[in-house]
């Protein structure tokens with residue numbers, strides 16, 4: 228039982244949350260004593276005008292900054308290395324990561340390489356980072372990855388065409404400035420995909436074999452908020468309450484999985500992201516109901532609690548567990564997530580995807596431990612949808 232487990236809980240990132248709170252960025256830079264900050268972001272954030280919301284604040288405060296906008300989706304090792312080279316040559320003393328999970332994960336990588344040198348692959352795994360990487364301030368513009376409060380960074384190894392993670396509390400942001408207003412301009416498809424990523428974090432964080440009471444509590448509340456607000460945020464982007472609900476949910480979901488783990492859904496999503504550069508949130512959204520269905524019988528009581536958090540009524544735990552799976556299926560459809568077949572992945576590649584999923588360390592966290600053959604069954608089911 229989870230309640231008898233030994234656990235430790237640390238959240239190294241201070242969270243500053245609120246509508247309009249982006250304006251506190253100059254104050255946060257002063258607290259860190261930062262004189263030469265470098266913004267880390269992607270070209271989409273620049274082109275959309277979102278970056279201006281932040282640079283205007285810096286300009287008005289008379290703060291000079293440099294800009295690295297070379298982050299790509301499913302951020303690559305080469306993005307990290309180029310950003311680190313720039314930070315080093317500019318003698319940056321702080322990184323301001325603005326954007327979704329890609330920008331923030333890339334900034335975490337840059338923070339290490341800028342101070343330690345080497346390749347980001349050298350730091351793969353848990354606890355490999357020593358010393359003090361560059362301090363990071365995170366400013367999320369999506370509500371999904373939760374990377375603003377986690378202490379891991381997922382990077383694509385371009386040569387091996389696989390994703391790997393670097394985990395260390397030393398790369399956690401010093402402060403996460405979470406302003407729901409910055410998420411208002413997110414288009415519907417990105418709102419849906421990132422929201423389903425947050426739902427996957429919450430469900431996997433709560434149901435992972437290694438979960439603990441705090442991860443359970445925040446994961447369940449995140450599920451409640453996502454079922455209350457995701458449809459609203461997708462339907463009406465300028466509904467600030469919907470946006471605030473989703474940003475809060477994504478933070479909670481990230482606290483859940485980062486103190487527990489993700490599981491089989493992320494195992495497949497990371498394989499698809501590394502091999503085919505598919506959007507992380509969509510990969511999760513597509514796989515989540517199928518994996519839940521496949522794992523349900525191994526986790527009935529927790530799935531029933533999920534159903535209650537979703538606001539469903541049921542007569543027995545078994546009925547509740549089944550209802551939770553159906554509700555996730557429906558939510559995914561309602562917010563417009565495309566089917567797996569839209570990825571156009573040939574069946575001949577399924578085994579490679581299954582092997583990569585199986586080899587992912589988070590496979591051991593799934594309530595039903597999956598074999599390569601299990602992943603093959605799931606992939607074939609997905610392809611038939």
Ligand SMILES: [Fe+2]
Pocket residue numbers: 372424427428493507511
């Ligand atoms: Fe994720």
